[in-house]
Amino acid sequence: MKIISYQKDYLDDCLSLYQVLGYPVDKLSLDDRLKAILSQEDYQLDLAIIEHRAVGMIAYAKMPFFERDGSYLRILALAVHGDYQRRGVGNALLEHLKQVARKENSLALAVNSGLTEERKGAHQFYLANGFKPSTQGFGRYL
Secondary structure (H helix, E strand, O other), X not given: OEEEEOOHHHHHXXXXXXXXXXXXXXXXXXXXXXXXXXXXXXXXXXXXXXXXXXEEEEEEEEEEOOOOOOEEEEEEEEEEOHHHOOOOHHHHHHHHHHHHHHHOOOOOEEEOOOOOHHHHHHHHHHHHOOOOOOOOOOOOOO
């Protein structure tokens, strides 16, 4: 397995990974969305590649702390194709992100995860990887 920065050649694989997360999107919309997001300097999408296929992805943004000096990396999306779950892909993506954080002198990693039954496995994954519940998020669509 290798981990690389997003390349458009893997758009179809990313579309499948978005479906793993339950995010409804079509190919053209995803292409436009990724172009817009990745044009921002502090946003990144990295892919886990096995046999010329993106089987996992981790999207993140570098954010400054408001409450202290320094920055942290916020995980925006982490997905592994169902055929590759429980094979170390998610752990490899998190380890990769820790290395990125150290290189960029970021002090922490953070993630929000929905409070749904479907996300319980993700919650266990994060807990097993040293994340601690620390806040409660709220959202509102306009």
